[in-house]
Amino acid sequence: MRVLERKPEILSEAYKAFDTNPFFAPLSDAQRDLVIEKAGTIEAYTENEFILKTGDPADFLFVIISGQVAVVVGEGEDQMELTCLERSQMVGEMAVILDEKRTASCVARGETVILKLTRDVFRKVLTAVPEAGMSMMRMLAERLKKTSRPPVHRDFRGDAPLPPVDVLRLIPIGFMQRHRVVPVRKLENKLLLGYCDRMDDNLLASVTQLLPSMKIEPVAIEAAYFEKVMQNYGGDASAEPVASGGSGAQHIDDLLKRLVAEGGSDLHLSAGQAPRWRIDGRILPIAGFLKLAPNEVFKLIAPIMRPDSVEEFNKTGDEDFAYAMDKHSRFRINLLRDSNGVSAVFRHIPNTIFTLEELGMPDVLRRWAESPKGLILVTGPTGSGKSTTLAAMLDHINRNEECHILTIEDPVEFVHQSRKALVNQREVGVHTQSFSRALRAALREDPDVVLVGEMRDLETISMALETANTGHLVLATLHTSTAISTVSRIVDQFPAEAQEQIRTGLADNLLGVCCQTLCRKIGGGRVPALEILVMDYAMGNMIREGRTHMLLTAMTTGQSRGNRLLNDDLAKLVQSGKITKEEALGNAVDHADMLRRLGMSKGS
Structure with missing residues (x-):
């Protein structure tokens, strides 16, 4: 937080905010001047900076001059955003009037400027300007009207029976949890939608978009009833018995559509277990589905497999392939046998390819993508967003360079349509036998840019380095957790007599390493944490001479060039x-x- 000087442009914005706030409208020009230019303090806050916290004394209120302020409750992973307030809105007046400690926290969303008024100033305004007091009474009455609730029907109290499973399936459970609503009863084309807190027009419109053919009728429910529904249908499903008919899923698309609607990254199907998905890094049971019968996983997946994939699975016990549910949703699938039967993991590949800027990636990745040749490594654990980052880099090249892009993947994930560049995408096992074979052939296919989905073996690594050394830009992935360990991992895979040659190849061709991991954000969602090694002459010598332990110092002192730890x-x-x-x-x-x-x- 920093206190701002009362410069003309800031005062002008403050006057605009006051002009549209009904509490300050009755003030005369002189009174308004006194509040803004004398009595109030103008403060600026940065993204996610707390303006006030739960439990703080109510010794001031404030008016938002610019930016947004989120009202949140809870801490850490339990933090929840109640609402987001805009310019000219007054915040904190209720606690000041009641002289009680704060019951929620206020957090800046982006760069935010406020005008802070002490309790004494607020009370003087109420005393000196009766019309302001009336405005405050009207504001509080409107707020009470919005938050008042009708009585709860006996069918929707804490001890009432739960809604049918087919009714609960109408709305994604993540939506229910976020908005504290539950579909409780379906009557032909009418749906009774239970709400715990309050129902506003925006929430009602959102539900109508989910179910456009149904008439939505809100009904009040007890919080205990809502929690009971969530506990039984959104909690641990491991205690549910295996139904004779299986999980209840009629087609694999039933589950995949739910996954996409909830914003999940992975779907897990295992014999004898209820279907589960990964959302924000956590694996959770999917509400409304029972345990999968022993042969149900394969029966669900077989219709979307190619005959050769079925044959390979029957022969080896595992198989990788891709599936496009529709033009908007693609999935990378691994099918396997385990001690309980057949299991499968679906990774959702968004149809939208985000730009580097939209992903919040540093500018050095754009500079790497614009290089005419060299080796770029994007590394990290499974599920860390490597494919998403590589897709953004390829998309940047595709939109800006007149060149030939060749991808070798297992399977093809993001689909790139040729734009300025010509794009050919090959899938291992479908269009070519292996990464190394495809890389050998690539040198005869006139590429400018080559994407190697994964450098799995010595031959693939050697061919990738050779491709970069012959004047191509090569992008590839590895499962390593730091930039320095990436270099060591590549070198150490080779026998001692070949390591000097590999170190030389890396020193001459490596442009950099972007190592990333995804962290769970406070309030939901995920955010990347990056480690970036930007190669220079000194680092090249360290790698060539086997002094990789010195790279950490070089990265620390070279952060102005884009290095990050x-x-x-x-x-x-x-x-x-x-x-x-x-x-x-x-x-x-x-x-x-x-x-x-x-x-x-x-x-x-």
């Missing part, structure tokens, strides 16, 4: 209020350093 990024995410300390520590590689940065003891 993972712990630095995690610490910044904590400081900006985006992730918790525990989340940062869980994603850190050097835990001792992370504890020191966060001011935490080893046992805390």
Whole structure:
């Protein structure tokens, strides 16, 4: 927070905010001048900075001059945003009137400027201008009207029976949890929608968009009833018996559509278990489905498999392939046998390819993508967003360069339509036998840019380095957790007599390494933490001479050129209020350093 000087442009914005606030409308020009230019304090806050916190004394209120302010309750992963307030709105007056401690926190959303007024100033305005007092009474009455609730019907109290499963399936459970609503009864084309807190026009419109053919009728329900529904249908489903007819899913698309609607990243199907999905990094049971029967997984998936994939699965016990449910949704699938039968994992591949800017990636990735040749490595654990980052880099090239892009993937994930560039995408096992075979053939296919989905073996790594060395731009992935370990991992895979040659190949061709991990955000969603190694002449010599342990120092001193350390990024995410300390520590590689940065003891 910083206090701003009363410059003309800031005062002008303050007057505009006051002009549209009904409480200050009755004030004379002189009174308004006194409040804005003398009595109030103008303060600026940055993204996610707290303006006030739950439990603080109510010694001031404020008016939003510019930006937005979120009203939140809870802390850490339990934090929930109640509403987001805009310019000219007054905040905190209720606590000031009641002289009670704050019951919620206020957080800046983006750069935000407020005019802070003390309790004494507020009371003087109420005393000196009776019309302002009347305006305040009207505002409070409107608020009471919006939050008042009709009586709850006996069918929707805490001890009432639960709604039928087929009714609950009408609305995604994530939507129910976020808005505290439940579909409770279906009468032909009418749906009774239960709400705990309040029902406004925006929420009603959102439900109508989900169910356009139905008439939605809101009904009040007890919070205990809502929690009972969530506990039984949104909680742990492991205790549910296996139904003789299986899970209740009629087609695999039934589950995949739910996954897409909820914003999930993965769908897990295992014999003898209820279907589960991964949302914001957590694996949770899918409401409304029972346990999968022993042969049900394969029966659900077989209709979307190619005959050769079925044959390969029957022969080896596992198989990778891709599936396009519609033009908007693609999935990468791994089918496997385990001790219980057949299991499957679906990874959702969004149809939309985000730009590097939309992903919040640093500018150095754009510079790498615009390089004529070299090797770019994007690394991280499974599910860290490597494919999404690579897709954004390829899309940048595709939109801006007249060149030939060749991708070798297992399977093809993001589909790129040729724009300025010509794009050919090959799938291992469908269009070519292996990564290494496709890379050998690539040198005869006149590419400018080559994407290698994964550098799995020595031959693929050698061919990728050779492709970069012959004047091509090569992008590839590895499952490593730091930039420095990426270099060591590549070199150490080779026998001792070949390591010098590999170090030379890396020193001459590596443009950089982007190592990323996804962290759970406070309030939901995920945010990337990055470690970036930007190659230069000195780093090249370190790699060539086998002094990779010195890369850490070079990255630390070379941050002005785009180098970033993972712990630095995690610490910044904590400081900006985006992730918790525990989340940062869980994603850190050097835990001792992370504890020191966060001011935490080893046992805390």
